[in-house]
Amino acid sequence: MTTPQSSADTATGTAADRAELPGLPVTLADIEEARKLLDGVIVPTPLDHSRALGRLTGSVVHLKCENLQRAGSFKVRGAYVRMAKLSEDQRARGVVAASAGNHAQGVALAASKLGIKATIFMPRGVALPKLQATKDHGAEVMLHGNNVDEALSEAQRYADESGSVFIHPFDNADVVAGQGTIGLEILEQDPEIDTLVLGIGGGGLLAGVAVAVKEMARRQGRHINIIGVQAENAAAYPPSLAADAVVPLSHVSTIADGIAVGKPGQIPFQIIKELVDGVVTVSEDAIANALVFLLERSKMVVEPAGVVGVAALLEGKLAELGIESKHTVAVLSGGNVDPMLMLKVIQSGLAAGGRYLTVKISLRDRPGELSNISRIISETEANVTRVDHSRIGGSLSMGDVTITIDMETRGPEHSEQVLGRLRSSGYQPIVQH
Missing domain, CATH: 3.40.50.1100 (Rossmann fold)
Incomplete structure (x- = not known):
């Protein structure tokens, strides 16, 4: 370099x-x-x-x-250039490609513009919007493998057997x-x-x-x-x-x-x-x-x-x-x-930026505990988005409960203020990542 x-x-x-x-x-x-x-x-x-x-x-x-x-990414550029240079015989045999989504959509769009049949191999578990968008451009989609590399191998095998032209996503x-x-x-x-x-x-x-x-x-x-x-x-x-x-x-x-x-x-x-x-x-x-x-x-x-x-x-x-x-x-x-x-x-991303805080707290199962914790969080101006309350767990003693609270905060300093108030009130919040 x-x-x-x-x-x-x-x-x-x-x-x-x-x-x-x-x-x-x-x-x-x-x-x-x-x-x-x-x-x-x-x-x-x-x-x-x-x-x-x-x-x-x-x-x-x-x-x-x-x-x-068009098609949501840069991939249509390379796919179209590759396919525009195919001979009439190659176009007649169709093209095959493999992708987690963007190259698939690029090939499918290019094929539709050039009047070429396209078969696309995508990994199992591919995002549904990418799968549907590829189909909407007129391509036939085959699901294979758990990642792009496995789908690529299968697409290459299909090309060898069918005579279709393999459109590589990057190595061309x-x-x-x-x-x-x-x-x-x-x-x-x-x-x-x-x-x-x-x-x-x-x-x-x-x-x-x-x-x-x-x-x-x-x-x-x-x-x-x-x-x-x-x-x-x-x-x-x-x-x-x-x-x-x-x-x-x-x-x-x-x-x-x-x-x-x-x-x-x-x-x-x-x-x-x-x-x-x-x-x-x-x-x-x-x-x-x-x-x-x-x-x-x-x-x-x-x-x-x-x-x-x-x-x-x-x-x-x-x-x-x-x-x-x-x-x-x-x-x-x-x-x-x-x-x-x-x-x-x-x-x-919010969690990584210190703006989404999840804590787990163990406490005695008695009236008013959850209300008290909610009051403390409210006073710190954090916003609770979810509360999970459990009386069952391997680490819980009889009469104890565990609550897990998700909340929105204004950033790392605000998160520390919330944790500090909970600790000064006698609770032991454990931050969940």
Whole structure:
């Protein structure tokens, strides 16, 4: 990877930036060609100025809103470019793909526009809105496996047996070129950008954008930092980059299902290791907190995979890399989120931000105890949302009960005030995580 540059280095660029990019499987010319193919097919998505993120980071921050793209994510770009280049014979045989949702919808939409039959394999337990949306675009959906990697294997087997053309979600040069068109749009919308932050699953989006942005920056004689972000429970790129070879993960588990990929693509990996300035990881709590932040401060509905760039900014990951950014862009890669998952993530995000407190309290089973606790909480101006009352439990003595209380608070300091009042009143609240 290249070395991150501070803001003082961005004016003229380094010698490496001014040199020709290394021979890569995708070029700027490929991306410019892809952009012509996508004319009239995709929506050039807006760049939204986030004052709230700017105040927190000390940088001018814009959000590239691919959550507003057709089919709800950037995936339609790469899928359409790949399929538009198929021969008539290949189109007649149909296409097959695998995805947890976004690539599925992108392929289904592209297939409907090009008049191609599409069969999509999705993991069992896929979010119902993504499943239904894929069907609504006219694709035949098959459920297989417990994760994207298992669905991918089955889709590849189906392609080999049926003769259908396999449309890989990220490990294909045409797909990477299609995703790279986002980079061209960003540079036109924010010519002063010096740092770009976006999520990584298999790597197709990051790879394509890196080629576009780095080559354009090279021609301008300047440096633009490109930082990839992974969920820490689905982070295959850090060990792969350290080993200088693709290293698959044995287990992947994250709420960010759109980037829950256990093995980098060979083509994206080749590009990312040459062009990307750094890869960082963010926790599940940080992802949930970023989703809530965007809902509240930017009025944006974004899926967990689409908020990891914002999570990295909120967590100060650029500073950890020694990057001082003046003009930052974070890509919101998709907005296809299951409402049930959103409910859980919002609760988790509020808890991570200290605004949702759950406590368990053991007390004597006698009149007035629950009323007294309710009074204390009311006096601290916390808002009780749920109370669970139990007389049965392995740790309970005869005549004791346990209550579990969920409440909304104004933040960490307010939560501590509530806990302090309960303790000073003789109770022993145990915070539940």
